[in-house]
Amino acid sequence: MITLLSAAGLAQAGEVKVAVASNFYKPMLQLAKEFEQATGNRVMLSAGSTGTLYAQIKNGAPFEVFLAADQRRPKALENEKLAVNGSHFTYAQGQLAFWSKNGGYKTQQDFIDAISQVAHIAIANPKNAPYGAATIDTIKKLDMYEKAQPKIVEGHNIGQTYQYISSENVSCGFVALSQVYQKGKITEGSAWLVPSNLHRALKQDAVLLNQGESNDVAKSLLEFLQSEPAKRTIRSFGYKI
Amino acid sequence: MSETSLTVVWVTLKLASVVTIILFLVATPLAWWLSQTQSRYKPVISALFAVPLVLPPTVMGFYLLLLLGPNGPIGQLSDILGLGILPFSFTGIAIACAVHSFPFVIQPLQNAFESIGKRPLEVAATLGASPLDCFWNVVIPLARPGFITAMVMGFCHAIGEFGVVLMIGGNIPGKTRVLSVQIYNHVEAMEYAQAHWLAGSMVIFSFLALLIVYLVNQKAAKRSMA
Numbered sequence: 147m148i149t150l151l152s153a154a155g156l157a158q159a160g161e162v163k164v165a166v167a168s169n170f171y172k173p174m175l176q177l178a179k180e181f182e183q184a185t186g187n188r189v190m191l192s193a194g195s196t197g198t199l200y201a202q203i204k205n206g207a208p209f210e211v212f213l214a215a216d217q218r219r220p221k222a223l224e225n226e227k228l229a230v231n232g233s234h235f236t237y238a239q240g241q242l243a244f245w246s247k248n249g250g251y252k253t254q255q256d257f258i259d260a261i262s263q264v265a266h267i268a269i270a271n272p273k274n275a276p277y278g279a280a281t282i283d284t285i286k287k288l289d290m291y292e293k294a295q296p297k298i299v300e301g302h303n304i305g306q307t308y309q310y311i312s313s314e315n316v317s318c319g320f321v322a323l324s325q326v327y328q329k330g331k332i333t334e335g336s337a338w339l340v341p342s343n344l345h346r347a348l349k350q351d352a353v354l355l356n357q358g359e360s361n362d363v364a365k366s367l368l369e370f371l372q373s374e375p376a377k378r379t380i381r382s383f384g385y386k387i
Numbered sequence: 388m389s390e391t392s393l394t395v396v397w398v399t400l401k402l403a404s405v406v407t408i409i410l411f412l413v414a415t416p417l418a419w420w421l422s423q424t425q426s427r428y429k430p431v432i433s434a435l436f437a438v439p440l441v442l443p444p445t446v447m448g449f450y451l452l453l454l455l456g457p458n459g460p461i462g463q464l465s466d467i468l469g470l471g472i473l474p475f476s477f478t479g480i481a482i483a484c485a486v487h488s489f490p491f492v493i494q495p496l497q498n499a500f501e502s503i504g505k506r507p508l509e510v511a512a513t514l515g516a517s518p519l520d521c522f523w524n525v526v527i528p529l530a531r532p533g534f535i536t537a538m539v540m541g542f543c544h545a546i547g548e549f550g551v552v553l554m555i556g557g558n559i560p561g562k563t564r565v566l567s568v569q570i571y572n573h574v575e576a577m578e579y580a581q582a583h584w585l586a587g588s589m590v591i592f593s594f595l596a597l598l599i600v601y602l603v604n605q606k607a608a609k610r611s612m613a
């Protein structure tokens with residue numbers, strides 16, 4: 147405790163306001179804690195969907211760093227002169243998982259069999275949620291879209307999709323591995339990890355927003371996210387980087 | 388307007404109509420009972436009926452998802468009755484919406500019934516009218532402004548329903564994708580032009596609907612003064 151306090155006292159205790167995509171909220175809480183312990187600065191997190199956060203930033207929300215769930219929104223903010231040009235980088239790459247609370251959903255064939263057996267398949271909204279778009283890519287690539295389409299129910303984001311399955315309103319569906327993964331294992335039920343060649347890349351970009359340009363804490367947080375210890379933490383949550 | 392938008396508008400109007408009808412059938416007798424009863428449980432029941440008014444839609448949606456789902460009591464009942472699981476169906480969002488809009492319908496009705504007072508009913512009874520006669524020929528005409536307010540409020544609240552449908556709907560085109568959800572989708576997808584069209588129409592529609600309520604109430608107030 148004493149060492150922590152003195153470390154905090156030594157560093158220039160500042161703070162940084164971060165907008166983070168919901169799917170990365172849990173890892174970011176952990177990363178923020180590590181960053182705070184190392185530097186004594188405070189990280190203020192606001193979680194939301196990438197689209198909502200983007201709309202808020204465009205309309206003057208006071209965020210300094212944006213961790214999006216896609217590459218499109220950070221790039222758009224740079225083009226619109228709302229983010230520092232060239233500051234974006236990929237901080238994590240998501241892994242799509244076909245998941246059920248029941249056992250026996252472990253392979254591509256299990257998914258194909260499930261289509262004709264289950265009442266519903268939950269996916270994230272393909273228009274707004276990158277995991278949803280990747281799911282549709284996968285289903286189309288496997289030539290199963292016609293069969294699967296009538297069974298699809300959409301969560302408005304990947305968090306809600308998870309909720310549909312975890313409450314067993316839907317028996318299986320496509321979620322982010324990070325939602326059902328802890329310490330190197332699937333937490334509950336079974337999952338097929340969708341190979342990334344079946345869908346577009348789930349690259350998640352971070353960007354320094356204009357409001358953060360003069361804040362050293364914002365810059366050091368972005369540097370920290372690219373460091374090896376941070377990457378280890380990110381991987382432990384089921385992301386690739 | 389594109390075909391998808393038309394489908395969304397159609398589902399929304401259908402939902403609001405179905406919800407309004409369900410609510411009238413359920414809320415009218417309950418509102419009448421509340422307006423007449425001397426029961427000491429009245430405050431408890433009134434409070435229970437008003438709960439959806441103050442709960443955040445996310446709480447309502449979350450619990451409805453659990454209650455209507457396969458492990459919930461209502462979900463198990465609907466499964467036994469052969470209705471299947473209600474979330475992700477039009478029936479499911481109609482029930483959820485009806486629960487959420489319930490206070491908006493029962494409260495104006497109860498107020499209208501209470502403001503009639505005992506006198507007109509006693510007069511009708513001494514003239515030989517049966518209780519049912521009384522209700523149809525005395526209560527309903529006198530409570531008409533209350534009925535109109537309740538109808539508009541219930542209908543509009545169902546049109547504007549967002550959180551609950553978002554939680555249990557599943558965004559299925561033609562079944563559970565309604566206007567408010569579609570607007571949210573457009574905003575999320577950076578399609579601000581389409582969002583403006585739908586959102587702007589909602590603003591105008593809501594204003595006109597409320598204007599009807601206030602005009603009707605004003606007329607009724609004038610009539611009772613005269």
